[in-house]
Amino acid sequence: MRRKFAAGNWKMNGLSADLAELERMVAAKPSAAVDTAVCGPATLVHRMAQMGWPVGGQDCHPAENGAHTGDISAEMLADAGASYVITGHSERRADHGETDAVVRAKTEAAWRAGLTAILCIGETEAQYRAGDTLDVLHRQMAGSMPEGCTGDTIVLAYEPVWAIGTGLTPTADEIGAVHNALRDALIDRFGPETGVAIRILYGGSVKASNAAEIFGIADVDGALVGGASLKADDFLPIVDALDAAD
Numbered sequence: 632m633r634r635k636f637a638a639g640n641w642k643m644n645g646l647s648a649d650l651a652e653l654e655r656m657v658a659a660k661p662s663a664a665v666d667t668a669v670c671g672p673a674t675l676v677h678r679m680a681q682m683g684w685p686v687g688g689q690d691c692h693p694a695e696n697g698a699h700t701g702d703i704s705a706e707m708l709a710d711a712g713a714s715y716v717i718t719g720h721s722e723r724r725a726d727h728g729e730t731d732a733v734v735r736a737k738t739e740a741a742w743r744a745g746l747t748a749i750l751c752i753g754e755t756e757a758q759y760r761a762g763d764t765l766d767v768l769h770r771q772m773a774g775s776m777p778e779g780c781t782g783d784t785i786v787l788a789y790e791p792v793w794a795i796g797t798g799l800t801p802t803a804d805e806i807g808a809v810h811n812a813l814r815d816a817l818i819d820r821f822g823p824e825t826g827v828a829i830r831i832l833y834g835g836s837v838k839a840s841n842a843a844e845i846f847g848i849a850d851v852d853g854a855l856v857g858g859a860s861l862k863a864d865d866f867l868p869i870v871d872a873l874d875a876a877d
């Protein structure tokens with residue numbers, strides 16, 4: 632069965648002093664029944680990885696090395712101790728013009744380095760209002776998920792762009808309908824065994840106060856958490872809510 636997964640995304644936040652928050656998370660020893668990770672800024676990944684909490688990067692270049700000033704390869708993240716890397720986050724798609732083809736190449740780079748990719752898809756507010764959510768998600772999945780996905784090498788994160796950092800979330804019914812459709816699409820493309828093995832996270836304004844409701848929705852295997860992953864007091868109750876969910 633799929634293991635529950637709570638992943639934090641610190642985005643462009645975190646200085647040395649903030650490692651104290653990760654230290655508090657480690658000290659709290661959350662349930663071993665839930666997989667956890669924090670995707671930190673590249674500058675902290677190595678130190679985070681030495682603290683005993685699974686760590687991810689937030690992006691990687693498709694190439695292993697080369698003349699790409701300012702970029703970081705998946706191999707570098709793995710070398711620093713990361714186990715995961717986020718690919719296709721909507722902020723990368725918007726701020727850096729990342730296409731589905733680029734996201735696919737980055738996901739393959741993650742695998743080359745032995746990392747599990749946390750691949751993000753999600754519709755904009757305009758697409759949501761136009762009723763295009765599922766069309767958009769199917770297009771993003773087709774374009775950005777490589778062939779050969781497995782339950783160990785990829786985690787799919789459904790993150791409505793309009794819910795990220797806004798305090799807004801879709802209704803439980805809407806999240807349930809989307810996750811159900813994503814599950815069907817995974818089974819269609821990768822077959823029944825792999826299709827049910829790939830975890831689907833929800834992301835977008837998850838916090839302690841809404842976590843239990845969201846984790847009670849069928850086919851929600853956990854969450855990708857931005858703002859509420861920065862502080863142990865905010866993130867640990869989310870991990871506990873995931874542990875308690877049926």
Ligand code: PEP
Pocket residue numbers: 640642790794795796797834835836837855856857858859
């Ligand atoms: C995210 O950055 O992936 C995210 C879901 O952010 P937030 O939880 O702050 O909405």
